[in-house]
Amino acid sequence: MTRAVLALRAPSANRVYTAAAGPLVLAEARWVLGAHLGPGVVVRERTVGGMHALEVRADETVDDERLDTLLGLLSSTYGLFEIAGDGLLRPLVASSPLRHPEDLETILKYPGKTNEQFTALLVNLAASLSTRRSGLLDGTLSLLDPMCGRGTTLNRAVRLGLSPIGADIDRKDVEAYRTFLTTWLRTHRYKHQISSASLTVRGEHLGTRTLAELAPDKAAQRAGLAQQVTVLGCDTARLGEVLADRSVDAIVADLPYGVQHGAHGGGGMQRSPLEVLRRAAGTWRSLLRDGGGIALAVNRHTLDHDAAREALAAAGLTVLTSDGAFRHRVDQSIDRDVLLAVPSNHPRLEQLAALDALQEETPT
Ligand SMILES: C[S@@+](CC[C@H](N)C(=O)[O-])C[C@H]1O[C@@H](n2cnc3c(N)ncnc32)[C@H](O)[C@@H]1O
Incomplete structure (x- = not known):
C-alpha cells in the first residue's frame, strides 16, 4: 500500500x-x-x-x-x-531529534553568516551520504565543518544532539563563536564548561583549541546526554595533524565565496576558493571514513564546477552532483550551488550516484 x-x-x-x-x-x-x-x-x-x-x-x-x-x-x-x-x-506529529531551543541557530546575526535553513540543508545532505547516516537521528554521527566561521553548522549539529568539530583560520570568528556560545549557555542556564588552550603539534603552534561541554541540566548530564563542541582555530589544511584519520562521517562546509574578503591561506591572503580547496581536499579525505560524505556550498562565479570536481578527484573524492544541481542566486555576486562528494571507494557509490539522475524526474 x-x-x-x-x-x-x-x-x-x-x-x-x-x-x-x-x-x-x-x-x-x-x-x-x-x-x-x-x-x-x-x-x-x-x-x-x-x-x-x-x-x-x-x-x-x-x-x-x-x-x-x-x-x-x-x-x-x-x-x-x-x-x-x-x-x-x-x-x-513526527518525533524529532532536535534537542535544544531554536534560537541557538537563529539568534546570532553577522555579515558572512551562512543562512541557517541552508545550513540545515547542507547538514542533511552530507549526513545522508554516510553509511552511518542513522547517526543523524541518534546523536552518534561525527560531523566536521572545516571552515566553520562563527559556527552556524556547529549550532545546527548541537541542536541535532551531535558533538561536532569546527575549524576556522580567522581568530576573530573563533573568538566570536566562543563568546556567543558562552552567553547562550549562560542565558539558558545550561550546565556547561568551556576551555581554550594553545593548539600545538610537535612543538609548532598552529592556533587554538576550544572545548565546550554542555547539557540542559544535571538530569541530562546524568543520563549521558552531555555533548561536546570542539573548535580549532587553525588552517583547515593542517587538520590532519590534529584529528584522527578516518574519524569523520560527514563534512559540511560553506567555502569562501572569493568575493568580499578573499580566502585565507597558509602564507597570507589568497583570493581563490579553488586554491583553498586544492590545499585542503586531501586532508578532508584523510579525515573522512570510507563510507562518509561531504556537502560543499560554492559560489559558481568564483569556483567552476569542473575545476572543483578535478580538485576533489585528485584527493580521492568523487563528486556525485551535476553542475547546478542545487543552484540558487543569493545576490549579485553569489550564484550558489552545492557539491556532494564521497570517497571514491565509498561502499554505496553507485546507489548514491544514481540519485543525481533522479533529480530530473517529474512524477505525475
Ligand atoms: C563562507 S565562510 C563560512 C561561514 C560560516 N558557515 C558561518 O555561518 O559563520 C568561509 C569561512 O572559511 C574560512 N577560511 C578561509 N580559508 C580558510 C582556511 N585556510 N582554513 C580555515 N578556514 C578558512 C573563513 O575564515 C570563513 O570564516
Whole structure:
C-alpha cells in the first residue's frame, strides 16, 4: 500500500532565494529521502490551498516513522500532514531529534553568516551520504565543518544532539563563536564548561583549541546526554595533524565565496576558493571514513564546477552532483550551488550516484 504525506514549506524559506526555494527543497528531499530510504519514495512539488508543499509517496518498503522524522528535519518543513484516502489532510506529529531551543541557530546575526535553513540543508545532505547516516537521528554521527566561521553548522549539529568539530583560520570568528556560545549557555542556564588552550603539534603552534561541554541540566548530564563542541582555530589544511584519520562521517562546509574578503591561506591572503580547496581536499579525505560524505556550498562565479570536481578527484573524492544541481542566486555576486562528494571507494557509490539522475524526474 502506498502512503502519502504532505510537507508544507515554511513561507520564510522564500525570503532569500524566492524562485529557487521550491526546486532547492525538492532536490534536498529527493537526495535525503532517496539516500536514507531507497527507491520506495517518490517526491514532487504541490500547492495546497495556496501554500507550497512537497508531496511524498512511499511504498511498503519504507519505514513510516523514519520517513516522518526525516521530512520533519528537511530545511524548510513547516508542518506535516498525512493525505488520507479521501484526500483530506490529517496533521502528523513526527518525533524529532532536535534537542535544544531554536534560537541557538537563529539568534546570532553577522555579515558572512551562512543562512541557517541552508545550513540545515547542507547538514542533511552530507549526513545522508554516510553509511552511518542513522547517526543523524541518534546523536552518534561525527560531523566536521572545516571552515566553520562563527559556527552556524556547529549550532545546527548541537541542536541535532551531535558533538561536532569546527575549524576556522580567522581568530576573530573563533573568538566570536566562543563568546556567543558562552552567553547562550549562560542565558539558558545550561550546565556547561568551556576551555581554550594553545593548539600545538610537535612543538609548532598552529592556533587554538576550544572545548565546550554542555547539557540542559544535571538530569541530562546524568543520563549521558552531555555533548561536546570542539573548535580549532587553525588552517583547515593542517587538520590532519590534529584529528584522527578516518574519524569523520560527514563534512559540511560553506567555502569562501572569493568575493568580499578573499580566502585565507597558509602564507597570507589568497583570493581563490579553488586554491583553498586544492590545499585542503586531501586532508578532508584523510579525515573522512570510507563510507562518509561531504556537502560543499560554492559560489559558481568564483569556483567552476569542473575545476572543483578535478580538485576533489585528485584527493580521492568523487563528486556525485551535476553542475547546478542545487543552484540558487543569493545576490549579485553569489550564484550558489552545492557539491556532494564521497570517497571514491565509498561502499554505496553507485546507489548514491544514481540519485543525481533522479533529480530530473517529474512524477505525475
Ligand atoms: C563562507 S565562510 C563560512 C561561514 C560560516 N558557515 C558561518 O555561518 O559563520 C568561509 C569561512 O572559511 C574560512 N577560511 C578561509 N580559508 C580558510 C582556511 N585556510 N582554513 C580555515 N578556514 C578558512 C573563513 O575564515 C570563513 O570564516
